[in-house]
Amino acid sequence: xxxxxxxxxxxxxxxxxxxxxxxxxxxxxxxxxxxxxxxxxxxxxxxxxxxxxxxxxxxxxxxxxxxxxxxxxxxxxxxxxxxxxxxxxxxxxxxxxxxxxxxx
Ligand code: FES
Numbered sequence: 335x336x337x338x339x340x341x342x343x344x345x346x347x348x349x350x351x352x353x354x355x356x357x358x359x360x361x362x363x364x365x366x367x368x369x370x371x372x373x374x375x376x377x378x379x380x381x382x383x384x385x386x387x388x389x390x391x392x393x394x395x396x397x398x399x400x401x402x403x404x405x406x407x408x409x410x411x412x413x414x415x416x417x418x419x420x421x422x423x424x425x426x427x428x429x430x431x432x433x434x435x436x437x438x
Contacts, residue, residue, distance in 0.1 A: 336424065336435040344430050347371065352395065354386025358436055362423065365406040367393045372406045373423040373434045380416035395420075 363376040383399035402416035409420035424435035
């Protein structure tokens with residue numbers, strides 16, 4: 335089952351920006367691309383880096399440590415050395431807040 339958790343006000347995440355935060359004990363990355371607001375696990379599947387310390391280029395999240403990149407919409411790997419996708423979470427807007435759906 336999924337529970338939606340209030341994260342940050344929508345205005346805290348401008349277009350083209352990323353934000354790392356802890357939600358219900360998980361390290362979550364929020365991104366806002368031209369396709370909307372997305373949430374992924376913040377810890378890179380390749381190592382211990384936080385993607386929130388990397389860069390967002392369009393829909394591509396680039397890891398700061400070894401340069402792997404992921405699609406911020408799905409978590410899919412776009413470039414190595416990472417092989418495993420990032421877990422992606424649902425997002426929604428409610429009363430001006432971004433909410434993230436996390437598994438119970
Ligand atoms: Fe992210 Fe290696 S830790 S690419």
